[in-house]
Amino acid sequence: ALVGGAHEHADDDARTGKGLASVENGNSGTSNATNGHSVETTYEEFAGSVEKEKEEVDDDTHTQSTDTGDLNEEDKQIEEDFKKHVDKKRLKAYSSPEQCYFFCGLIACFCTGLAWPICGVLFALMLSAMSILDYDVARTWTEWLAAAFGLLAVADIVAQYFQTYLFEVIGERMTRRIRTDYFRSLVRQDMGWFDDPANALGVLTSRLAVDIKLIRLTVGQGTGSTVSSLTALLAGFIIALIAAWQFALAFLATMPLLAMTEAINWALMKGGDSASKKKLGEISGAFGEYVNGIREVQSFSLEEVVTSDIAELLQEKILVIAKKAAVFRGISAGSVQFIQLGVYALAFYIGARLIDDGLLDFESFNLVLWSMAFGASGMGMAANWVAAAAKGKAAAVRVFELFDRTPPIDSKPWNDDGSPRDMAVPSDVNGKKGEIEFRNVKFAYPTRKTARVFDGLSLKIPSGQTAALIGSSGSGKSTVMALLERFYDPVAAVVDRGDKGEDERIEIVIDGKLSDSNGVVMVDGVDIRKMDVKYLRNAIALVGQEPVLFDASVRENIAFGKDGASEEEIISAAKTANAHEFISNFDGGYDYNVGSRGKKVSGGQKQRIAIARAVLKEHRILLLDEATSALDNESEKLVQASLDNLIAENKAHDRTTIIIAHRLSTVRNADCIYVFENAGDGAVVVESGNHKELIALNGKYKALLDATMQSTED
Ligand SMILES: Nc1ncnc2c1ncn2[C@@H]1O[C@H](COP(=O)(O)OP(=O)(O)OP(=O)(O)O)[C@@H](O)[C@H]1O
Numbered sequence: 001a002l003v004g005g006a007h008e009h010a011d012d013d014a015r016t017g018k019g020l021a022s023v024e025n026g027n028s029g030t031s032n033a034t035n036g037h038s039v040e041t042t043y044e045e046f047a048g049s050v051e052k053e054k055e056e057v058d059d060d061t062h063t064q065s066t067d068t069g070d071l072n073e074e075d076k077q078i079e080e081d082f083k084k085h086v087d088k089k090r091l092k093a094y095s096s097p098e099q100c101y102f103f104c105g106l107i108a109c110f111c112t113g114l115a116w117p118i119c120g121v122l123f124a125l126m127l128s129a130m131s132i133l134d135y136d137v138a139r140t141w142t143e144w145l146a147a148a149f150g151l152l153a154v155a156d157i158v159a160q161y162f163q164t165y166l167f168e169v170i171g172e173r174m175t176r177r178i179r180t181d182y183f184r185s186l187v188r189q190d191m192g193w194f195d196d197p198a199n200a201l202g203v204l205t206s207r208l209a210v211d212i213k214l215i216r217l218t219v220g221q222g223t224g225s226t227v228s229s230l231t232a233l234l235a236g237f238i239i240a241l242i243a244a245w246q247f248a249l250a251f252l253a254t255m256p257l258l259a260m261t262e263a264i265n266w267a268l269m270k271g272g273d274s275a276s277k278k279k280l281g282e283i284s285g286a287f288g289e290y291v292n293g294i295r296e297v298q299s300f301s302l303e304e305v306v307t308s309d310i311a312e313l314l315q316e317k318i319l320v321i322a323k324k325a326a327v328f329r330g331i332s333a334g335s336v337q338f339i340q341l342g343v344y345a346l347a348f349y350i351g352a353r354l355i356d357d358g359l360l361d362f363e364s365f366n367l368v369l370w371s372m373a374f375g376a377s378g379m380g381m382a383a384n385w386v387a388a389a390a391k392g393k394a395a396a397v398r399v400f401e402l403f404d405r406t407p408p409i410d411s412k413p414w415n416d417d418g419s420p421r422d423m424a425v426p427s428d429v430n431g432k433k434g435e436i437e438f439r440n441v442k443f444a445y446p447t448r449k450t451a452r453v454f455d456g457l458s459l460k461i462p463s464g465q466t467a468a469l470i471g472s473s474g475s476g477k478s479t480v481m482a483l484l485e486r487f488y489d490p491v492a493a494v495v496d497r498g499d500k501g502e503d504e505r506i507e508i509v510i511d512g513k514l515s516d517s518n519g520v521v522m523v524d525g526v527d528i529r530k531m532d533v534k535y536l537r538n539a540i541a542l543v544g545q546e547p548v549l550f551d552a553s554v555r556e557n558i559a560f561g562k563d564g565a566s567e568e569e570i571i572s573a574a575k576t577a578n579a580h581e582f583i584s585n586f587d588g589g590y591d592y593n594v595g596s597r598g599k600k601v602s603g604g605q606k607q608r609i610a611i612a613r614a615v616l617k618e619h620r621i622l623l624l625d626e627a628t629s630a631l632d633n634e635s636e637k638l639v640q641a642s643l644d645n646l647i648a649e650n651k652a653h654d655r656t657t658i659i660i661a662h663r664l665s666t667v668r669n670a671d672c673i674y675v676f677e678n679a680g681d682g683a684v685v686v687e688s689g690n691h692k693e694l695i696a697l698n699g700k701y702k703a704l705l706d707a708t709m710q711s712t713e714d
């Protein structure tokens, strides 16, 4: 009974409920599942994208909202980002160790702030001095004032230096902490999250670079300039009050106008900029793809095509927003100028009237005017910083969202204090060594909910056995391994196979957490969703279909298999994997750097290094996804031999092996073979048994062998 109910479950499934849900009006179609299935998500929000799916269904469109170029939607989103409240305490905590720096920085800010109105006062006094009729007195006065200017200049230089230096240091240290935490939160996210185009590589890297730089504006120079400007403004006003309070108050009345310019500046900064930045993030996604695939781009002579693709994206996504922003910016910049000059006009008019009424003299007029004008001159700059800080806060909201996201499949790599976490070993392992069972598993990838990969897949592999999975390309063999590693959880899928008509629409059914209705994947008799993910993954060694090496030495790449592996262990693993010889011939042997993604070694070498890595890992279950990419005869034999070594060693240690095989020799030796077939609505196991039994059956297995494996038969 290894081949479980493949077909008998088809009918009780909700996907037969064709035409039940007409989902165009507001309430999402998830609310009335057909056969009493609950509609809760199985793993949180089906890898975080259920909401989006609901919206898509509601809108009756299946394009992603980001692709529609709907600017209003975009604007709303940006508006939302701005409104969301960022936890200020949390942001502050990132710079809390620099409190002392911050305090000293503030003192420097007071000094630079005071310099402005003092400059105004000196300026006013200079005007008065120059209008003294006695030349000797005038000269003495101007000399003294010139010296005072010089003194102010020296003091300002020092204060400015400290202000800039200290706040730069604070900002730099804060961003370093945030970047570290960002990466830390990133690496623990689940595969479904990474599959989502919203989290494409380009977007994530741009976030690391751009967003975090923006966050820096919230504490760095921005705070300094704001404090400095406010000091200048306040000191200027106090000086003006002392000099001539009526005029000072009248001048103050024009302040709301200046505040208005600030508001305009703010709107200016937040609008177009973040919209285009967001779009730029999307474009850098495409950009990253093309750079990553530069070999394909060049070999297919796609330079022209991809360039025009990028150009088109830029045109489509940025230009539209930029145009709108440019108009807005032009108008705003004009009005800012208009208001500022208008304020001067008003001030001169009021001053003149007050002088006329005998309430003001020339010197006080100058004192008020210049101390306040100089005092306010930093305001524009401060407004810019405030606006920038607002953008920083919006960026912080986005970044903190990731910090707070607990992935639905969480390996919880760290304790709360940031130290590495010990894994929880289940108590009921009972000496079992890697028994694997798939019980009626239904699955669709989060990014392709409408295409079921499995429709009730069942198989059971006793511990210590070697099982081979075969089936046509795309039948879901690699997916079995992804589910076993718990990169994804079984999910019954969200199905909308209807072409257009409402009648064809099929209910979205996602089942509750830890329910069995999507099927269960078990290791050693335990539902892997109840297992510590770290423990599970620790027990499994995987050699993927396209193994990836990291930009490091061969030694380091192999040693990833085991923490603190000794040189002997590494070499012995390499020998088992048939890799020792060619590694020894490398420049520098085991110190040879394989390049990014293993670019600097051949395909077959890469595979053998990956196999060595798996050999080194102390595992109970081995997953081998044989590469389909053709190697030449010689290296294929070498890879095959190293795989055979690995399988044999596994057998000797009584470990379980699952191999996705493309070569008859491997399949023939397997204890049990599972034949996958997708009859249109997700794959199931159609035949199982050992080679002899299946040949005798003369069914799909035989046909598959005849069709695909003949050529590679040895
Ligand atoms: N990350 C993914 N997101 C969405 N769909 C995927 C993803 N990975 C695979 N698929 C789809 O799931 C199905 C099963 O893929 P899988 O990789 O398991 O096939 P396979 O049997 O290993 O094929 P092959 O022999 O070619 O390696 C395919 O239709 C594939 O297009």
Ligand SMILES: [Mg+2]
Binding pocket: 477, 478, 479, 545, 625
């Ligand atoms: Mg595959």
